[in-house]
Amino acid sequence: MTTLIPILGDQLSHNLASLRAADKASSIILMMEVWEEATYVKHHKQKIALIFSAMRHFADELRADGWQVDYTKLDDAENAGSFSGEVARAVERHSPDVIRVVEAGEWRVQQKIEEWPDKFPCDVDVLSDDRFLATQREFADWAEGRKALTMEHFYREMRKKTGLLMEPDQKPAGGKWNYDADNREKLEGALFVPPRPRFEPDTITSEVLKLVEARFGTHFGALTPFEWPVTREEALKAADAFFAERIENFGPYQDAMVFGSDDLYHSMLSTSINIGLLDPLELCERAEVAYREGRAPLNSVEGFIRQIIGWREYVRGFYWYFAPGLAEANELEATRALPDFFWTGETDMRCLSDCVRSTKENAHAHHIQRLMVLGNFCLLAGINPRDVQDWYLAVYADAFEWVELPNVAGMILYADGGKLATKPIAASGNYINKMSDYCGDCRYKVAKKTGEDACPFNALYWHFMDRHRERLKSNHRIGRIYATWDRMGEEKQAEYIASADKFLDSLEPAREGWARAIEGEN
Ligand code: FAD
Ligand code: DLZ
Ligand code: SF4
Numbered sequence: 001m002t003t004l005i006p007i008l009g010d011q012l013s014h015n016l017a018s019l020r021a022a023d024k025a026s027s028i029i030l031m032m033e034v035w036e037e038a039t040y041v042k043h044h045k046q047k048i049a050l051i052f053s054a055m056r057h058f059a060d061e062l063r064a065d066g067w068q069v070d071y072t073k074l075d076d077a078e079n080a081g082s083f084s085g086e087v088a089r090a091v092e093r094h095s096p097d098v099i100r101v102v103e104a105g106e107w108r109v110q111q112k113i114e115e116w117p118d119k120f121p122c123d124v125d126v127l128s129d130d131r132f133l134a135t136q137r138e139f140a141d142w143a144e145g146r147k148a149l150t151m152e153h154f155y156r157e158m159r160k161k162t163g164l165l166m167e168p169d170q171k172p173a174g175g176k177w178n179y180d181a182d183n184r185e186k187l188e189g190a191l192f193v194p195p196r197p198r199f200e201p202d203t204i205t206s207e208v209l210k211l212v213e214a215r216f217g218t219h220f221g222a223l224t225p226f227e228w229p230v231t232r233e234e235a236l237k238a239a240d241a242f243f244a245e246r247i248e249n250f251g252p253y254q255d256a257m258v259f260g261s262d263d264l265y266h267s268m269l270s271t272s273i274n275i276g277l278l279d280p281l282e283l284c285e286r287a288e289v290a291y292r293e294g295r296a297p298l299n300s301v302e303g304f305i306r307q308i309i310g311w312r313e314y315v316r317g318f319y320w321y322f323a324p325g326l327a328e329a330n331e332l333e334a335t336r337a338l339p340d341f342f343w344t345g346e347t348d349m350r351c352l353s354d355c356v357r358s359t360k361e362n363a364h365a366h367h368i369q370r371l372m373v374l375g376n377f378c379l380l381a382g383i384n385p386r387d388v389q390d391w392y393l394a395v396y397a398d399a400f401e402w403v404e405l406p407n408v409a410g411m412i413l414y415a416d417g418g419k420l421a422t423k424p425i426a427a428s429g430n431y432i433n434k435m436s437d438y439c440g441d442c443r444y445k446v447a448k449k450t451g452e453d454a455c456p457f458n459a460l461y462w463h464f465m466d467r468h469r470e471r472l473k474s475n476h477r478i479g480r481i482y483a484t485w486d487r488m489g490e491e492k493q494a495e496y497i498a499s500a501d502k503f504l505d506s507l508e509p510a511r512e513g514w515a516r517a518i519e520g521e522n
Contacts, residue, residue, distance in 0.1 A: 004096035004122075006030045006087055009037065009051040010105050010400055012058040013276035014065075014232070017127040018100045024066050028094050031059050032086040033074040040108070041390050041515050044221035045212050046228065046363040047397040053201075053208040053230040054275055060204075061231070070094070074211060084112050084119065091120050098123040105129070106401040107323040132316055133158060133281060133309055139317025149318065149419060152178065155310030164284050164305055165291070165298075173291070178306065179251065179299035186435055187256035187264060194245040196268050198227035199234045218521070220343060220395055220514060221360050228271055228397060235272035242267045243286050243296075251300030255368045257436035259350070262358045266366045267304070270398035273312075280308050307367075315406035318420060326409050327401075330385050331417035332424075332468060337509035338378070338387035349456060350442035351432050352377060363397035368435065370396075375412030376427050380460040381504060382467075385415045390515035423477040426464055429455035450499035463500035466493070 005018045005027055013019075019029075033055065038048050052074070059071045070093070072079050072086055080086050087099065103126050104110040117124045128135055134142075142157060143149050156177055159166060165173040201209060205226065213223055229235040242250075249265040256264060272278040284305045290296040319326065341347040345356035355369040365374065370392070378388045385408070392404045410420025429446040433439040439446040439455070448454035465472070465485060473479050485493065512518050 001026055001098070002094055002096045003027045004030055004087075004090055004094055004099045006032070006083070006090075006099065006101045007058075008083070008102075008104060008109070009055050010275045011102055011129075012054050013131055013279070014061070015131075015279070016102055016276070017130050018102050019067075021100065021127070024068075027068065028090070028096070029059075029062055029067050029069045030071075030087065030090045031055055031069060032072045032079075032083060034072070034079065034083060034086060035074065035081040037083070038074070038216065039517060041394040042216075042219045042513075042517060043393075043399075044359075044363040044395050044397060045216055045219050045223040046221060046226055047399070048216055048219070049205070049208050049212045049223060049226055050228045050230065050271060050363075050397050051275065052211065053205040054277065056204050056208065057231045074215065082112075083109065084115065087116065088119065091122065096122050098125055100125040100127065102127045102129050107320070108401065131276065131279060132313060133162060134313050134317055136317065136320040139314075140321055143317070143321055148422065150422075151310055151314045151420075154314045154317070155306055158309040158313055159305075162281065162284070162309060164288055164309060165302060173302070174298045179302045180306075182299040183251045183254045183303050184435075185252040185256060187253045187258050187261075193249075193261065193264055194241070196246075196263050197234075197237055197241050198225070199229055199237075201226055205230055218513070221363055229277060232277045235269070235277035238272065239267070239269060239278060239283060239286065242269065243290055247287060247290055247296045247300055247304065249300065251297065251303040254303055255372075255435050257351070257366075257368055257373070257432075257438065259354050259437055259441075262362055262364065262366070264366060268364070271364075273308075274398050274400055274403065280312065284308055312403070315410075315420075316402050318406045318410065319402040322416070322419070326405055326416060327386075327389065329409050329415040329417070331415050332382065332413070332471070334382040334384050334413065334415070336382045336384060336504070336507075338383050338391055339381075339507040340510045341508070342374075342391055343510055343514045348443045349377075350444075351436065351438040354438065359395050363395065365396070370407070371412060371425065372427060372431060372435070373438075375408075376425070376431075376457070377460075379413055379424060379426055380457065380464045381507070382464070383413075385409055385413050387510070387515070388413060394515050418475075423475050424464075424468075424472070426461060427457070428461040429457040432457065450495040454499060456500075456503045459496045459500035459503065462493070462496040463504075466497065 003022055005022055007029055033052055059069045062069050070090060080089055104113055142154060167173055209226060229238050246265045253265045269278060273280055287301045287304045291298055291301040345353050347353050351373045355365050355373045358365045389408050392408050393399045406420055409415040414424040433446045444455045445453055446455040449458045473482055
């Protein structure tokens with residue numbers, strides 16, 4: 001009885017359900033570098049390098065552990081170019097009795113897997129991905145019949161389920177579930193931020209870097225320096241450094257932004273978690289130990305755990321609950337094209353140019369940059385959700401649709417009509433100025449509301465509120481701001497609208513071919 005076990009590029013976990021269930025002697029592991037996955041959007045070069053290198057390292061680890069691994073490299077002459085094509089070839093080679101695969105992270109890929117029973121002359125066994133703490137069914141059961149899918153409520157369920165930061169009497173550690181109110185400090189320049197560990201490319205990574213340069217040269221972003229962890233061992237070193245040096249300040253400075261500083265106190269572990277090198281629960285347990293041993297304050301540890309068993313689990317459940325419709329949602333009827341500066345970084349808006357620079361150089365930007373600078377801009381400027389989704393999916397090394405899409409369609413764009421966020425998360429330049437040092441040296445003046453040198457976020461904010469008044473005025477979390485708008489009077493209002501219109505008219509739409517290949521390009 002031969003079992004074929006396909007392992008996808010984000011399933012690089014030694015405790016993967018399909019490996020746990022298998023017998024080494026009668027199993028063949030199949031790993032596939034395929035053109036379709038590398039180009040369904042034109043991923044950042046570092047993202048492709050990360051996945052190929054981590055896949056090759058993982059295959060070697062499995063072999064060393066006694067598994068039989070059948071690995072297709074991108075440039076192998078017979079490479080069929082897609083998961084289904086490669087599985088078909090492997091079925092011919094090995095004549096398995098059963099294909100055992102862990103469900104895909106993305107709806108797009110899962111649809112293909114569901115065609116396999118009809119395509120192949122063997123059984124297909126699809127296992128639940130139990131690296132997530134909540135199954136899709138559990139989320140659906142929780143969501144069913146609720147008026148609002150409030151993350152905080154889901155998070156509390158997850159705290160109870162895992163026992164993380166819970167006292168024996170089932171009360172939350174410290175007496176409160178959520179310490180977010182303590183986590184909003186601006187980071188003044190004098191504070192020293194310990195640099196995260198960076199990992200030199202070894203022979204495998206160097207070979208992959210050459211391949212990526214040769215085959216994906218037109219994709220966005222810098223390929224080098226390439227410093228991501230590509231093995232579990234490296235990822236554990238990255239986690240060790242975070243728990244030793246940065247978690248203490250993770251909470252307070254979670255929302256801070258500093259020009260030219262890309263990591264701050266963030267863990268920088270999302271790539272390792274998402275491709276399977278690190279287990280989300282093990283990280284949360286380590287965070288809790290840091291708190292229990294007095295090495296990190298509760299607000300930092302609770303904040304970190306909430307991001308993972310709260311937000312990360314919640315968006316994953318949310319994605320599958322609403323798939324595939326979420327990708328098409330456009331509640332605010334946003335139609336504007338993404339501006340070209342999202343790809344080039346060429347804008348005088350200092351906050352945006354710094355966030356795009358970090359994205360280009362690192363295939364990473366931290367959460368508040370993705371949310372309150374880049375995302376806020378897309379919301380206020382009315383950029384169409386498809387362009388925004390493609391951009392976020394392509395440019396970040398940690399981007400997979402299950403996590404990117406709810407954050408984009410739900411959290412930043414309100415395209416889902418408020419299923420994820422109860423109101424659009426919109427802010428003027430004042431918020432960015434409060435949380436960062438971006439504005440001081442910007443060519444725009446954050447305190448100026450309208451006119452040539454005024455911060456564009458200010459007029460865009462009111463333009464957004466005004467154009468969505470009918471939809472938003474009855475939202476109890478936002479409706480009150482219309483009293484402020486009305487008090488301004490018609491003349492001031494007209495200045496805001498004219499200022500924003502002028503700015504919007506000046507935006508250069510992105511040229512074709514950044515996110516998706518243009519016809520004839522390969
Ligand atoms: P930390 O700040 O150290 O946070 C710890 C961990 O919490 C992260 O590693 C991540 O696993 C989890 N986390 C934090 N916030 C979120 C969130 N909103 N949703 C899910 N998990 C979260 N994260 C991705 O992993 N992939 C994406 O494609 C992605 N796209 C995003 C798009 C937008 C518009 C926004 C606003 C956020 C997005 N995020 C995404 C969430 C978040 O920005 C990243 O997880 C984070 O920046 C990764 O850096 P870090 O590991 O240093 O995170
Ligand atoms: C993102 C990605 C890329 C760029 N390339 C591959 C690949 O060649 N082979 C592979 O197995 N996985 C790749 N991935 C990750 C997949 O897109 C990811 O596993 C699915 O999206 C999950 O549904
Ligand atoms: Fe950004 Fe406005 Fe501040 Fe310039 S002034 S950095 S555009 S928020």
